[in-house]
Structure formats: structure tokens, C-alpha cells
Amino acid sequence: MEINPNFSLEECPVCRGCGFVVHEGGWNVQVECADCSAHTVYVEYADETQKKEAEKQVVKLWNMGKVIKSDSGG
Template sequence: MEIFDEIHLQDCPYCGGAGLLEEESGMSWYVICMDCGSRTAAFNYTSESDRLKTAKSAAHLWNIGKIIRETPGD
């Protein structure tokens, strides 16, 4: 999918794990760490033309470290 060719994710700023760009319900994007579960806020898009731009916004937020830290319960 071309969207993933255009977007490059840094490693997780907290744990160094791999970030994963996820599409939710065909209407929003967010990036989540596959190791610690920290994630960005979800970015909604309303049209196909906004889809790539929105994915890039989520990736950018991840890359600059503006993510919500998931703290384990234990």
C-alpha cells in the first residue's frame, strides 16, 4: 500500500520499540508502539483525499515524540 511507502516511523521514544501505523474503522489513523503500547492520538479523516495527509500527521506526531505513554498496571 502506497501510504506505507511514504511514511517513515521512528522508533518508540520511550522504549525503542517499533511503531505501527494503524487505521481504525476506515476513518482515523494512529501510531502505536508494538512493545509498550504507547500511542498517538487518533487523527480522523473524512474523505479519501485527506487520508494520506492524515496518516502523515499521525506519523509526524509520533516522530516528534508527542505520544500518550501507556503505563503498565503492575
């Protein structure tokens, strides 16, 4: 079985900044932009197998541009 720890993250669909995978609480994951804080939805996972799937899912969402823009109050 191949395990690839490196994600093929596209640039931020909002600002072309750098996205990164963020795990929170050890049970959910999202992709977030380092520059504008746009982010995907969280995907929850319960074990290592689901964790890998969750990571793939949020990376896919990110790469499709399915992100939530942070409200900066403009």
C-alpha cells in the same frame, strides 16, 4: 503526484520499539508501538485525501515523540 506508501517512522520514543500505523474503523488513524503500546492521538479523516494527510500527521507526531504512554498500572 507521488504517493509513498512507506512511512518514515522513527523508533518508539518511549522504548525504542517498532511503531506502526494503525487504522481503526476506516475513519481514524494513529501510530502505535508494538512493544509498549505507546501511541499518538487519533486523527480522523473523511476521505482518501484526508486519510493521507491524517497518516502524515500521526507519523509526524510520532517522530516528534508526541505519544501517549500506556498506563501499565505500575
